[in-house]
Amino acid sequence: MNRQTTNGGHADGTVGKALDVMDLVAARGRPVRFAELLAESDHPKATLYRLLQTLTNQGMLTYDEARQTYAPGLRLVRLAHAAWQQSSLAPIARPFLDALSEQVGETIHLAQMDQGQVLYVDKRNARKPIDMFSEAGKIGPGYCTGVGKAMMAFLPEDDRAKAINMQAFFAHTPRTLTDAEALERELDAIRAEGVSFDREEHEQGIICIAAPILSATGRVMGALSITTSTQRNTLDGLEKLRPALTETATKIAEAAESWQFPG
Amino acid sequence: MNRQTTNGGHADGTVGKALDVMDLVAARGRPVRFAELLAESDHPKATLYRLLQTLTNQGMLTYDEARQTYAPGLRLVRLAHAAWQQSSLAPIARPFLDALSEQVGETIHLAQMDQGQVLYVDKRNARKPIDMFSEAGKIGPGYCTGVGKAMMAFLPEDDRAKAINMQAFFAHTPRTLTDAEALERELDAIRAEGVSFDREEHEQGIICIAAPILSATGRVMGALSITTSTQRNTLDGLEKLRPALTETATKIAEAAESWQFPG
DNA sequence: AATAAGGTTTCATTATTTGGAACAATCCGA
DNA sequence: TCGGATTGTTCCAAATAATGAAACCTTATT
Structure with a gap:
């Protein structure tokens, strides 16, 4: 037997954590600073920092250097197109x-x-x-x-x-x-x-x-x-x-x- | 000095791999079977399998049990809303x-x-x-x-x-x-x-x-x-x-x- | 100039991911 | 109905990547 059901509790593995961070950023509805995220997430500083870096590298987030803020990235828009059409x-x-x-x-x-x-x-x-x-x-x-x-x-x-x-x-x-x-x-x-x-x-x-x-x-x-x-x-x-x-x-x-x- | 630039080459870490799989599924434009994905990805069977499970658990993919196919999930649509608005x-x-x-x-x-x-x-x-x-x-x-x-x-x-x-x-x-x-x-x-x-x-x-x-x-x-x-x-x-x-x-x-x- | 706050890097430890191979289930043609 | 594919799932020791406390920079603030 396996659990194919939807995740009611939390995170499986690193991917889950990364996606939780995505949600956190998206939920804000506006560009967020590192410290704000740190306050809400219960990850230690370094961990959160690296997750954000990874997501940014991957185009899932964009980082505004001037304002030092993170926002959801355009890669999502591309993926969502597929999701909307198919699912x-x-x-x-x-x-x-x-x-x-x-x-x-x-x-x-x-x-x-x-x-x-x-x-x-x-x-x-x-x-x-x-x-x-x-x-x-x-x-x-x-x-x-x-x-x-x-x-x-x-x-x-x-x-x-x-x-x-x-x-x-x-x-x-x-x-x-x-x-x-x-x-x-x-x-x-x-x-x-x-x-x-x-x-x-x-x-x-x-x-x-x-x-x-x-x-x-x-x-x-x-x-x-x-x-x-x-x-x-x-x-x-x-x-x-x-x-x-x-x-x-x-x-x-x-x-x-x-x-x-x-x- | 750091690399904040966009990922031209490939994957950092597990998250990167998982997102590559997302792209693979999305790119097809229709529900995909495990074997099709296996053919294209260069991950070993077990690895790909677990990545798909994780993504499915997370709502990034949906799995149609009857047809045994994966498709992009609705969680993306929710995230994309934020991305479209902000980025x-x-x-x-x-x-x-x-x-x-x-x-x-x-x-x-x-x-x-x-x-x-x-x-x-x-x-x-x-x-x-x-x-x-x-x-x-x-x-x-x-x-x-x-x-x-x-x-x-x-x-x-x-x-x-x-x-x-x-x-x-x-x-x-x-x-x-x-x-x-x-x-x-x-x-x-x-x-x-x-x-x-x-x-x-x-x-x-x-x-x-x-x-x-x-x-x-x-x-x-x-x-x-x-x-x-x-x-x-x-x-x-x-x-x-x-x-x-x-x-x-x-x-x-x-x-x-x-x-x-x-x- | 000194202090604080925010952000980034290091590195030994720990936990997760990995993937070959064995296993199960399903489909197919004879 | 029986083999033989094909496709999907699970195991587990080894390899790898993630972790987080603390140190270290770098801007703002007083």
């Missing part, structure tokens, strides 16, 4: 998102699960043109977004338990579910219902309906949501969009399964 | 690209240099909406694209020499420059001229004019190009767009320098 639903789902966007005229998100968090891989704005990398690649919490709850609800039991454990419950709004028990009950309800709602749990005034994208075998591939504001629409109004949403989710699932690379 | 000119350049696109009505590329290759970080199509990750993150050759030549021309002498060495000259068309000497002469001319042209060197019927984006100190930050086809326009026609192009390049450079992160 995300986005390229397959694109035409379906376009159609749904046209039909409902609201903001649409396509998301997948990554390390207990929601990773947005594509988006359509209510009207405006789409926003490149600045939107795709964004992450969000699992426990208080429509897509997050939709995906977690349909995870196999043990994966679901792991995912719940990874949540860092924080009360973004008065309606946020702030503990594992409440979340579990909600997920049961979602599983029964087939879709999930975000009832202003992440942001005041923002609501959404979301559906999981499930493979024929029931595996969670991702989730799809329609988002709006309480000023434009209501939860009941979103409920009316449910058929369009679930149909699109089904179509994406089918397309993904049938297209699995020619060869 | 690329794209977020800063966006409004300028929009304006230029509006003005000239042709395809526009924003590129940066990565390991001797051209990395496209943003794009505007002649008319259609833009194309997310499917366009950003793409790579192209340095020696036969307008942006590639524009950037190489303005590199410091030793970096330029390195970059030229990394080119894998291939005659895409009869007009492609196919050796280092021809390329060097061309780069001299470009440096004198201030802009570069792609005279159907990469693809028959496709021409472009490109300008480097240079910092106040003369460092190459990227390049900007306007692309068209010989059916729509001519090299002389592109020459007329030169002022718009170089002005935009200058504006982007200024914006990039003045905005260098508040803090």
